[in-house]
Structures are given as structure tokens and as C-alpha cells.
Amino acid sequence: MAASPPNSLPVAYQAGTSLAVPLWLNKGDNAWQMISATLVGLQSVPGLVILYGSIVKKKWAVNSAFMALYAFAAVVICWVTWAYKMSFGHKLLPFWGKAGPALGQKFLLEWATLPETTQYFGSGGVETAMAKPYYPMATMVWFQCVFAAITLIILAGSLLARMNIKAWMMFVPLWLTFSYTVGAFSLWGGGFLFHWGVMDYSGGYVIHLSSGIAGFTAAYWVGPRSRKDRERFPPNNVILTLAGAGLLWMGWAGFNGGDPYAANIDSSVAVLNTNICAATSLLVWTWLDVIFFKKPSVIGAVQGMITGLVCITPGAGLVQGWAAIIMGILSGSVPWFTMMIVHKKTKVFQKIDDTLGVFHTHAVAGLLGGILTGLFAEPELCKLFLPITSSRGGVYGGSGGKQILKQIVGGLFIIGWNLVVTSVICVVINLVIPLRMPDEELMIGDDAVHGEEAYALWGDGEKYDPTKHDIYSDDTLHPKPSSGATQVV
Template identity: 85%
Template sequence: AQRHSGAAMAEQGRQRMADDRCNAGGTAEHARPGDPLRQHREEEVGRERGLHGALRLRRRVALLGHLGLQHVLRPPAAPLLGQGPAGARAEVPPHAGRAAGNYPMATMVYFQCVFAAITLILLAGSLLGRMNIRAWMIFVPLWLTFSYTIGAFSLWGGGFLFQWGVMDYSGGYVIHLSSGIAGFTAAYWVGPRSTKDRERFPPNNVLLMLAGAGILWMGWAGFNGGDPYAANLDSSIAVLNTNICAATSLLVWTSLDVIFFKKPSVIGAVQGMITGLVCITPGAGLVQGWAAIVMGILSGSIPWFTMMVVHKRSKLLQRVDDTLGVFHTHAVAGFLGGVTTGLFAEPTLCSMFVPVTNSRGAFYGGSGGMQLLKQVVGALFIVGWNVVVTSIICLV
């Protein structure tokens, strides 16, 4: 009975709408879909039948269709896990190689300036609390000119390591390995803090540290994602791998703290995050997601071992007062990232970034074994150059 009643009411509504159109000077079949009078009549009937919202929504969908925005409310069907249709609609070009981006030279100057600045900031962490500001003001331009610039040109600017095919996607060697080694070397020559300062050095503000860590993690997306100098597939992969490796490393470091110290540590979690970010930096846009997970596992465990175990047993590491542990979090993690990039660099991604054809990681066979050797040689050059130049600057 209810179904018959509802059908009767619907029929009455359609009949009344037709009568209203006829009374307005036209028949139902002559009324066009966009006719304002028809819309008004439909709205009047809709109010009485409780259909006012549905009719207004239908007209808005029609309006979006005229504007070419119909996919806003109803996207076209696509496979749940497939990427074909999505890739066809993507505005990010899948193959852009190292094509020059559309940006002024001033942008590149500032981008590289920030890279150089962060390297010195990291280096300063090894000398925190004991280097004279006047000496620091002399050290900065000398080290930038004779140490950082050489490494950056060799690996990024077309130097011999770049031409040879050594991979350093975003500064694992140029920034992190060099700052860790130079900071450790400078700390050796400057000497340690007082015994009181070394023994009583608790965290000053954990909340502020967490805020800085969050900003650092967020900014690292631009750090690694901006290095292709274009919005392409390579930059997208770099951002994803950066987050994957950092998250994995954080979890591994925290898990090790729980296993060996019976409780998690906020400071340890931040250190694990940093080592993960550093480790993925040399190969952020050159490895696949599964490799980023493996790199995160290694970066959360090996630097943890060198800091918690090796540091306490090594007389040299005990003698050198590396205030913030830059050697472990940046030098060790940066070297680890460069070597694992030589293992896991994917051939197709390498073709977008590396100037040497047929470059690949050792995991993919072929010339991959040679690539691993190149990564080790590149790391040794950065280590040796920074030890020599930093020592000369500190002694002279």
C-alpha cells in the first residue's frame, strides 16, 4: 500500500509540473533543461515533496559539467591498485632526466648557499661550547673555500668524481660525510671541554628539540626533493623514500633502546630520525621503496652501535670531544648511505640522474660491482680531503 501511495504521489508531482509548464505558456516537451522557468517550477514542487536539496545538487552537478569540473564530485572509475589511468592524468612528467628547470639563477645560488650553510652548522655541533667566536669567523670562509667547495664541485659541479659516475643525490658525501669528518678533526685539534662540562651535559629543552626535529624532517623533503631541479618522477620518489627511510630508522633506533636499555628515549628517536634522513640522502631519488626500508634498518642500527658500543670502547673516540655526536649521526650515516646507494641504485632511476650510462647498483648485477667501488673511493676522497684541509686550517 505504501509503494502504491508513493507512486501515486510521484505521478501527481510530475503531472503538476507538466501543468505548471503548460500554464506558463509552453508544454513539457518544449521546456529546455536550462530554462529558468523550469528550474523555478521544479524547485517549487521540490519544496512540497521534500526534494529541494536533491534538485539543487543536481543543478550544481550540471553546472560543474558545463565548467569541465564534473570530476570534482564524481571522479572517473579507475582500478583500485592500478596506476595506468592515474599516470595518464598526472602532470608530473615521468621522464625528465636532468633537464634544466625553469627558474632564475638567483634561485640556484640561494639553494646552494643553504646547502653550504647547513654543512657548517653541522660541523659546529662538534665544537659546541669551546671554540672562540673570532677563530670561528676565520675558520668558516677558509673551510668553505678550500674544503666544501672542492667536494661539491667534484661530486656535483662536473668534477672528476661526477664524471666518473660517483652517486651523491643530495649531499650524503658533500654535506654529511664532510661535516662529520671535518667536525671530528677540528674537535681533535681544538681539544675537549672541561671535565665538568663533559660529565654534566643534560638536554636543555626536550620539547624544543622535538619542535626542531619536526621542522627538520619536514624541510628535508625540500632538501632531497629539490635536487632534480624539476618537478618530475625522480623528485617524487626522493620525497617518498626520504620519509620511508627516516620513519624506519626511527623505529629501529627506538626498538634497540627498548631492548638494551629497557625503555624508549625521545632523544634516541630523534637521533634515529636524523640518521635515517642522512642515510637516504645520497640515494633518495635513485633507489626503490623497499631499498629505502633496508637503508632505514641499517641507519637505525649501525650508527646506534657505533655511538652506544664502539664509542665507549675506542680510546680515540673517547679522547675527541665531539659534543653532539656529529661523527656518528652524520659521518657514519652518510658513509653508510653512499655505500648502500652503490648497492641498491636502480638502473632506470640512475639514467635520469647519473651522467655515466648503464649505471646501477651492485644488487642489479652488470656494472653494479664497479659502482660500489666508485662509491667507496668517493667516500675515501671526501674523508681524506677534509682531514687534511681541516687540520691545516686549525693548525695554521
Template identity: 75%
Template sequence: MAVPTAYQGNTSAAVPEWLNKGDNAWQMVSATLVGLQSVPGLVILYGSIVKKKWAVNSAFMALYAFAAVWICWVTWAYNMSFGDKLVPFWGKAKPALGQRFLIERAALPATTHLYHNGTVETAMSTPYLPMASVVYFQCSFAAITVVLLAGSLLGRMNIKAWMAFVPLWLTFSYTVGAFSLWGGGFLFQWGVIDYSGGYVIHLSSGIAGLTAAYWVGPRTASDRERFPPNNVLLVLAGAGLLWMGWAGFNGGAPYAANIDASMAVLNTHVCAATSLLMWTTLDVVFFKKPSVIGAVQGMMTGLVCITPGAGLVQGWAAMVMGILSGSIPWFTMMVVHRRWSFLQNIDDTLGVFHTHAVAGFLGGAATGLFAEPVLCALFLPVTHSRGGVYGGVGGVQLLKQVVGAGFVVAWNAVVTTAICAAIRFVVPLRMSEDQLKIGDDEVHGEEAYALWGDGEALELTTHGPPNSQLESQRPHVPTGVTQNV
């Protein structure tokens, strides 16, 4: 009997000599963990942290973005982020769909690191994985970036405008940050450190979210004054998926199941836990009550802050970063935001600027201080990298981190503005007044759940005889107005 092709060879024709099964398994698990952060993680969190009348719309914004990014990513955006260099901050657009491309050994062609004289310092990055695994992993990162950005726009952005915004922002903003810092672009070559997305994902989503929120405009006055979560327990469920999914977020960054990945996962949990406790302590000291939503925000800022240096800092540094991420974003959100008219005039629904932009920059700067030389040697292509506290050339690293952050901030502010300006020539960025007043029922014709009696009334209204006495006597009151939380 002939042996099937897939099982020919020493082990299998599907297992070439260069493939490391452990690395490949961990990479696919990591990608799936990151994907679970978006779907269902942020879908649940967004749908639960808003008023009942916005639950469906908020969850759908996340779900749509996740799906749209996938198609854009494999059609053109992956190679713009990790392919051959077009210009110092952008790769050449082309599909990542062909069999011959996807089953070959992974390679990031623009990542060859050069000395100033043009000689090779570190060879091109070629993990022991197929390209398909890298495309999968990086797509989950691209998707969650746009989903995080959506948190600034909940409760008023026109869904049709959002449907156009997602592919445009992915193409003209995300790919630039990804190529510049990870794909071999000019910030990568200069030695700016972003271990797993503190700048590429969190700083960019926070700045773009704030910028888009400015152009879209605020929620209604009543929504801004009172916007209680419709289900705090489900907020915690979504937050839990985010926290545990971050093991794949930071643990998958080395493209290998190695000791650097283990350090990254451990530091991630240490920083997140420290930050959550710090934020909660400040809530108790200043507001006399521990806030569940505040604890979630503290968890988030800790996860964001550790991300730029997760596998590059020691455990004590991760704890210090947790103290900083649980206090500085707390201060900017609770004190600075309330006293600075500029931030007051921009309706950033979930405070993404504070939890992601501020925490992301803080993490990048802290990495410039605390990046440990031995750990850097396990990950970075730039030899002799180190943080400022370790002396030597480490003092320059903080400057590189600040300049790198400046580029990400400026690019996202300008490009997001241009995208919003282009979209509003076609469709309004903001919902109509009726949609803003009613919510999900007007926008989608659906509601998240029925309170007592809602289901029966809906059943009679939908399926009863069109000219029945009940229908003629029932006043037309949109359910989203009278029954929102």
C-alpha cells in the first residue's frame, strides 16, 4: 500500500527540516489567545460596559472590525507591514494568500539589521515556522488594534462610516507603525524597542481613537452625563479574557517557545496585577470605594505598560512599571482630564487615550530605562542594547524611545484626521439624531436583551395580525428610549 504524501519522509512531508513543532504550536496558540481577546473578549466587554441601548452597536463595531481586518490583511496589508521595503516606513503591498508563500519558512525580508557603515549586524529574521503562522499571529495583532480604537467612538459613530474607517486606517496607519518598528523600517534600524506592541498597537490606537473622537463629535448630553454599564459581571468576563489572552500577546512576540517568551508571560502578569492593585488603592484613598470598572482600567494599563518591554525587563522592573501604570494613567484620567478643557471637549467614550496612549508611552519610556542587557541579547537585533539604568550606551535608549513615540503620535494624528475628512465627504461620521436618541433599535433593528415583558410585546407586535385591535391600540414608543439602562 502506498504511503500518503503527507506522511512520506523521515517524519512527514508536512514537517520539513527547518520546522520546529514546538515553536509552531506555541505561535498558533498565541495567535488564538490574541484573537480571543477581540472575539469574544472585547465584544463582550464593549457590549457590557455601555448603556443597554448601545450594547448591540458597541459589540458589533468590534466584531465587524475583526472580520474586516482579516480580509484586508491577507489581501494587501501583511506585506505592507512585514514584506519587502518600499520606503523606510512602509512595505510593498501584495497578497499573502498563495500556497507557495504560506508553506515556506517564515522570513521578514526587511529585518536585516545593518551597522552605520552598511555592513550586516544581524541577519534577516527567519523563525522556524511557516509563513502562514506569522501571517495568522500578526493579523490577530492588527485586528485588536482597530478594535481597541473603537472604544473611543462607542455610542455615536455612524456604523457605515466605521465600516469605511477600518480598512482605511489599517492600510494607511497601522501598516506604517508595524513596518517602521517591527518589519525592518527606520525605527527598527535605529534600535527603538517595542517588544510586542506598546507603540504599534496601544500608543497608535489611543492617539487615533482620541483624534477620531474629536472629528466624530461627542455623544448626546444625556449619554455623557450618565453612561452606566448594563452588565458589570460581563465586563469582568471580557476583561478576564483580555488578561489571560495577554499571555499569547506578549509570549508570542519572540516567534519561539523559548526562555524569552517565558519571561514575557511572567512579567505580564506581575505588572498587570500590581497595576490593578495600585489603581484600586488610589480609588479607595480618594473616592472611599473600590471600583470594579476602575480595577479593570488598572489591569488594562498594566498590561499595556509592560508590553513594550515584556521579555526585556527583570521581575522587579515589571513591578515598578505596574506601580507607574496604576498611578500615572489614573492621575491623567481622574485629575488632568477633568481640569483640561481640551480633553473635556473630546468625548473619548472608554478613555482609550489614558489606558492605551498614556500607558503605552509610559511603557516605552520605562523600557528605555529598564531593558536588561542579557535579556535584550536574547531578542533584539541591535547588539549591546540596554536600558538607561544599566549605564553604557543605555542612556541613549530613552531618547530613542521618546523619538519613536513622537513619530507614532504624529503619524496617527495626521492620518486619522485625513481619513475622517475623506469619509465625511461620502457619509456622515456621526449618527443621526434619531439614532443617537434611540440607540440599537434604530441603528440595527435589534436589542441586546429583553427586560420583563419586552419579549411578549415584541412577539405580538411582530407576528400578530397587521390590523388587529391590539396593534391599533398599542402606542408606538421605541423600546430603546423607554427601557435603556
């Protein structure tokens, strides 16, 4: 084989070497995007599957893990069948794309484009060209799919330990279709908030604010857990909870690092800022627990980690490292205050049973991060990513003050849409099937709902004996009185 000419690329890095390597394909970008998608997928399966299955009471471990697993699978099919193009296809409305399948070979092998992302100056000239990452549509479809899936799984955290699993199976495709796609198109796919200049680097609004508000809203319509579960709901495995949390943290490199749609310098900044903010937030939350409650809580540390990851998400590649630390301090303290102080003193929080506090860890932290992004977004970093080249945060003067207002308005749109649409979805489903489990299933847990238990151990749940028609409570270790003779088995 003849030697390569001087200064030419090695064959492995050249385009056009086969039909599978078109001239527009950048192998490095494509590899990073597929890795990022895999990392985000691992956050859900097994990350949140493990976290949910271990952070709940033992009798709900199987049901909680399965809600996450089911949502992931259901979103994949809905996404490629109609929802991707509603989020990133051609415009139907200023906040919604036209539905259509993303399954055909011709579509999936072509150069990736986000058709509504061309940004124009007021005079009519092109300010920023259409987003065209250097890889195929198949990569883009899958990358965005795992983001949609984790949003539904985060939302599920508000509904654990009482939502009828059949109602959840209906809820997932409906909410994906009528809520998630609206936020995704409006802020990412070329909708009105995208072109107005609202900043959401990687989903502080599209994913976290929407799931936190929708989860809290759905929790209202579903109703609370059983009184016994609300009074005592210990994690069944704290170590596995940490394992799930660790997968979530490390997977966030793909979550925020993949959103420039390239393996570029802004991606590197985003990954570093993500870890800076998460670490700071975890430490601050832990310090607050020690100061006010005298003990460092492992579950509290996990919550602080999550709020840091959520808070930095809308600005990961847009802010400097010192701003990431400030955001971490605030994400470790503001959601801590709303969860540990405000929650316990406010009637609405006491009435609405948000099982894992998703409102605080995702809605509060997501909105906080969006507003802080409007404050700290650095102009040179904004030019690397945003369609409006003059974008800047409030601390940098100029038009920065308007940016904070834009961030607030964008957040209010996501909040309002999810309050209304989630309520409508829940009311409609409840006409067909009850949103809440029957009382007997709430008493027994996994064994009644799935016929399966997480651990072959006696402890913490209730067991139904069909031969004696008795329900035994292993919280009290006393059998429920019945008409016949009973014994603890």
C-alpha cells in the first residue's frame, strides 16, 4: 500500500472510505454522541431503577423499580413512532412540531438536522445557520430519546408506592405526547422560546422543571400513600441507593457533555462545571444537615448531589467555574430550605404526597438553575452554543438584564403548561381506570401488585395468605383480626 501523502489524514480518519462513511460524518463527534446517549441511558437503566428500588420501603421495591423500567421501554417506542418529530421536526405550532415516524432507513441515515433552528436577525439575514451535527439522524434520535425517557422516570419519583401500575402505563405515552414534546420543541427544537433566546443548555426546564411540576401535580390527583407508609418509609437498602446515585452522577457527563452535539471545547467545560456544582451542592447540603440536625444524612447527601446536577444543567456550558461553585452553594441550600423547612410548615406540601420530593430536587433546583444561568451566562461561552450570538448573563451588563426576565418567562411557561396538561391527563385516565391502587394493594405492596418481592426475607411489608384470607402486617408483627383462627406464618 502506498504511503499517505505528507500532511494528509490517516485513512481511518478520512471520510469517503466506504459507503458507511459519508463526507459529512465526523467519527469523533458521532462516537461521543453515542457514548453520551449511552451514559444518559445508564442513568435510567439501571441508575434510577436501582435508586428507586432501594430508596423506598421494602414492600415497594419491585413496583418502584418497575415503574422506571416500564417508562423507559414505553418512551423508546413512542419516541420513534411519533414523538421525536413533534419535538425536533418541522413546526406545526410555535411550541409544537408535526408528528411523524423516525423509523425509515432513508431518514435515519441522512445528515442530522434540526430543521427549525435557523436563527434570523430582525433585518431578515441569517444570524445562526440550522443546527447540522456531523453524524446521522439515527444518532440524534437516540440521543434525544434517552432524555425523554429519563424525564418520565424522574416524574415517577413523585408517585411511588400508590399509583395504579395500569394507570401509569397509560400516563407515560400521554404525558410524553402532550407535555414533553411541547417543552422540547419550544426550547430546543426551534420553537418560540428557542428563538426568543431563553437559555436551557441541557434540560433544566425541558426535563427537570417539567418533571418536578408534573410529578407534584400528578401526586395531587393520584392521592397520598397509605397513612402507615407516609409515617414510616425507610429505605430498604441505603448502599444500593448510593450505587444508583453514583450512576446518576457519572452519567451526567453524557447528559450535559453531549448537548453541544459535538465533542468540542464547550462540551469539556460543561462536564467540568457539572461536577464542580454537584460536589459543592452535596457538601453544602451535608453541612446544613449537620448544623441543624446534628448528623450527616446519606440520603440528604444524595439529594444535595441531585440538586447540584439539576441546577447546573441549564447553564453547564454557558457559565464559568466560579459561577458553578456559586450555583452549587445555592442548589445545596435553597432546595434544602424548601424541603426541610418550608415543606414541613406548608399545608399544600403536607397534603400533596410527593414521595421522593421531586418538586424540591427537580422543580425548585431546575427553576433556580435557569434563573442563575440568566445571571451568570458568559458572553464568549454563549457564542459557542446559543443561536443568538449577543446572548449574555445579567452580571455582564448590556442585554443581560433582559435575559433574566426571559429565563423567568420561560420557566413560567413550562410550569403553567404542565399544571394544566398533567391535570387533564390525570382526569381523563381516572375516567377509564383508577389512578390509585386499591386499599388492599396499598396494604400488601409488591406481592399483591406483581406477585413478586424484592427480597426473600420477612420484614417491613404485609403478606397475604390466600388459604387463610388474612393480611399480616410485618410492621406490627400482629395479624389482622378475622372471623377465623389465625396464626403468624
